[in-house]
Amino acid sequence: MTIAPHDQTRGDSAQFIEFGQSASLSRNEVASLCMKAARGAGLSWGLAEEAGFAAEWLVHHGIDGPSHLYAHLDQAQGRAWCDLCPTVTPGEWRAPAGYALCPIALGATLCDYAGLPEGIKVGSSLKIGTVDHPVLLIPFLAGIAVSNDILFDIEWAGGTASLEGGHEALMQAVSVLGGQRVPIKLTARFGKPQAAKGGKALSISAETIAALNSLAMRTTVPSSESSRAGAGSTTTDND
Amino acid sequence: MFQSAHNATSPTAPFRRPASQVMQLERMGCSHPTRLSFLRTMLRRLHRENWTVDRPVWDVDDTGSGHAVYRTRCGGRTYSLVAFAHDLPDDMRSDRVIATAWDATFTLFDGEPTLADIARLRDNVPIQEAGRISTRELTLARANRSVRLFHHVVDALSQGRQPDPAEIADIGYLMRTTAVYGSGKFGAADRSDIADRPELAAPFQVEMLTVWLIRAFTVDIAEHMAMVKGGNRAISLDRNLRRTLGVGNSTGLGMAPFIVRHPVLLNNWMMAREEALARVRAQAGATQSTIAGLRVALDTTIQNAACWTSRHPVQVPKLADLRTDVRLLSDTVKAWDFDQPHPWDALWRWGQDALSCEGQEALLSVMLEPHGDLVDDLADCMGADEAPSFCINGAMRVSELRAILEQHYGWALSIDFTTPENIARFWYVSEEKLEPRLGERATEDGATLEQPLCIARLAAELDDTLRDRDGDEAVAAILLAHPEHRYVIRRVQIAQNHPYAEVQDNLIAAAMLPIDLLRCKLSFFGATRFDPRSDRWVRINLFQGTPFPDEIGLEGMQ
Known part of the structure; x- marks a missing residue:
């Protein structure tokens, strides 16, 4: 007999992925796992939610958001907020000295400032310091685009990408932005963005799942005897 | 509207x-269940739309092992409960650290499963969390017998007599579900994939349909075992007695955060x-x-x-x-x-x-x-489509944010979070079970890993920060300076247009009862016979007194 509760009462809110193979994850699983991983890597709860949102958006559009997110979190984990976030001034947002901007922090802040003088607006450009994994910005820009009738162009030394033109443009942008760590220039033009359709279901690699899971596990607490005691039944399930 | x-x-x-x-x-x-509870909504719809339910597959052997399919047809769609029956010795049921030990496991399949689907599901559904399901599946669930009542009913029916109504009334169900997972868990279809179907638009409809079909299975498996035991002497359960059986459910802390998180x-x-x-x-x-x-x-x-x-x-x-x-x-x-x-x-x-x-x-x-x-x-x-409310309005002024706090969070701002009894607990996720738990701050480790479920304290901390800021400042500037407030600022902005969004109590107070959170949620499901077994887990009954699938159209569907 075990002295642990029989846990008749397993809930519906926790989600960690505990298997050693690649898998097609549901959007709910992606958002939940990536949110926990981002929190485990040191982002605040609210920003960790943004990370979950971004990864889920990318997966929904057929892009391996979890792998991009892990690649970013792996090198940014534990950094202080001031070493992740932009310094915001009209027309130019600077990266922290010696570091690349966190694309989650940058993306969320771009959304927050949309419509404010310091933010991106139609007919203008915004210079932004070095951004880590700028592909993770795309979900945030897509949100701003739809809400504000904006078409975005992204420029950097050696390349450009446009988010105009539906799924094809999106995949093109992802292929050229993937793996970059560069200063960028965002240009906003007026126009109705074409909604990118959902992409094909894609399989997330076992390595990415395991890596995100190990970050997510940092948000958990080893159980104590007292906490086990009240969580579920301590009697048998034979009544 | x-x-x-x-x-x-x-x-x-x-x-x-x-x-x-x-x-x-x-x-x-x-809270009590009402006619707006989700299981009532489902029953009304399937009555109104004249859904049909049959059982095209019953492949269960004399040990009680095998599988069955319950097929529900409605407005051009089919949903099939695939039930796996297991021959579980009593000692396995009592030793629940083994994750494969349930009397029955289930999935609700979107459509009609092929033999290949059944084979795939047989490899995954019986092992529950250790397996994977696909976007063709809408839920994953398992149930254990109420051993006493199950034995009593099987014994009686096998001997050609009806079970004792008092015994049935005492327990109220033949099986108790211990989890019903939906919404993309373990690879299942996401809620967003199915939410636009009229029959699934209301909350938790696939979960309710799953449990209602499980209820039919619990009687069928009891009658099957009675037949195995009694042969020609065995009889079916009286229809009136059958109505008094629901499906039991055990629910613990794992469910408590749901209504706070949504x-x-x-x-x-x-x-x-x-x-x-x-x-x-x-x-x-x-x-x-x-x-x-x-x-x-x-x-x-x-x-x-x-x-x-x-x-x-x-x-x-x-x-x-x-x-x-x-x-x-x-x-x-x-x-x-x-x-x-x-x-x-x-x-x-x-x-x-x-x-x-x-x-x-x-x-x-x-x-x-x-x-x-x-x-x-x-x-x-x-x-609820929760996506629109995820977006924070960064252009809002600090003065407006403070006004919302004063209007909707006065209850939170009046709590003194410097007293030990008001910060006595902390919510966390256990490494061992990956489930929400409640710890004692004064005596247990782990408070640095606290989950953001005490909205009252988060709101009070935000209020403290805002006191020192210029009222004309944009919320965006607060978020940039204080990323730790991002979570609660999102909620405060939601509360502006959603007056019933917050549980207006201190969820880390010494005297807080998690079962109160559970009862509220379960009553919206339509649960009855709420029976707490501690301050943090309960047993309930679902569908007691309602019609069975072969009674659609009869009294009780409303």
Whole structure:
């Protein structure tokens, strides 16, 4: 007999992925796992939610958001907020000295400032310091685009990408932005963005799942005897 | 439709209860199921739309092992419960650290499963969390027998006699589910993939359909085992007795954070229920049929209160209150002057003075019961697309954010978070079970890994920060300077247009009862016989008294 509760009462809110193979994850699983991983890597709860949102958006559009997110979190984990976030001034947002901007922090802040003088607006450009994994910005820009009738162009030394033109443009942008760590220039033009359709279901690699899971596990607490005691039944399930 | 129906100038506005009353945890912990509960919504729909249910596959051997398929057809779609029956020795059931030990496991399949689908599911469904399902599956669930009642029913039926009604009444179910997972868990279809189907638009419809079909399986497997045991002597369970069986469910802390994590959804559930009550109260008069309906509903409530047992020290006095209240209510209704102006409102006001919290919430339920024509459309407003409210309005001024805090979070700002009893607990996720748990801050490690479930304290901390900021500053600047407030700022902005979004209590206080959170959620499911086994887990019954799949169209579907 075990002295642990029989846990008749397993809930519906926790989600960690505990298997050693690649898998097609549901959007709910992606958002939940990536949110926990981002929190485990040191982002605040609210920003960790943004990370979950971004990864889920990318997966929904057929892009391996979890792998991009892990690649970013792996090198940014534990950094202080001031070493992740932009310094915001009209027309130019600077990266922290010696570091690349966190694309989650940058993306969320771009959304927050949309419509404010310091933010991106139609007919203008915004210079932004070095951004880590700028592909993770795309979900945030897509949100701003739809809400504000904006078409975005992204420029950097050696390349450009446009988010105009539906799924094809999106995949093109992802292929050229993937793996970059560069200063960028965002240009906003007026126009109705074409909604990118959902992409094909894609399989997330076992390595990415395991890596995100190990970050997510940092948000958990080893159980104590007292906490086990009240969580579920301590009697048998034979009544 | 819903937002406009709920505005302050609507004729029902004067009859609405304020969130400051409705959202207190103690009152939420007295919630009763109503006709807007999700299992009722599902039953009404399948009656109205004449759904058909059959059982094309029953492949279960003499040991009780095998599988069955229950097929539900509605408006061009088919949903199939695939049930795996297991021959589980009693000692396996008691030693639950082994993750494969359930009497039965289930999945709701979107369509009709092929043999290949069944083979795939057989490899995954019986091992539950250790397996993977696909976007063709909508839920994953498992159940254990109530050993005592199951044996009793099988024994009796195998010997050609009906089981003892008192035994059935004592337990109320043949099997108890211990988890019903939906919404993309373990690879299942996401809620967003199916939410636009009319039959699944209301919350938790796939979960309710799963449990309702499981209920049919629990009787079929008992009758099967009786046949194996008794051969020709065995008989089927009497239809009237069968009706009194529901599906048991054990629910613990794992479910408690749900209503905190889904503020828009909680708001919509509460708002629909409160608007329903307001519509009933706002009526100028009462018809003979609604008065008769009230009396029938009250009789059912009295019977239910009489059969509802619990040994838990919190629930025992609440049940005593309820029984006293429903008797008083019954006597009062017999003599009630329904010819007076606004008789329903007068009855409600009487209840507020005369009844305990349990009795008041039971009164709400019985007052809605005869008013289906007036309130059932509100069931369509209880789902939520949470995506739009995820976006923070960074252009909002600090002064406006503070105004929302003052209007909607006054209850939180008045709590003194420097006293030990007000910060006695912390919510965390256990490494061992990956499930939400509640720790004691003073004596347990792990508070640095606290989950953001104490909204009251987060709101108070935000208020502290905002005090030192210029009222004209943009919220965007606060978020950039204080990323730790991002989580609660999102919620505060949600609360601006969702008055019932927050549980208005301190969820880390020493005296907080997690079962109150559970009861609120479970009552919206339609659960009855809420029986706490500690301050943090409960047993309940679902679908007790409702029709079985072969009774669609008969009484009780409404």
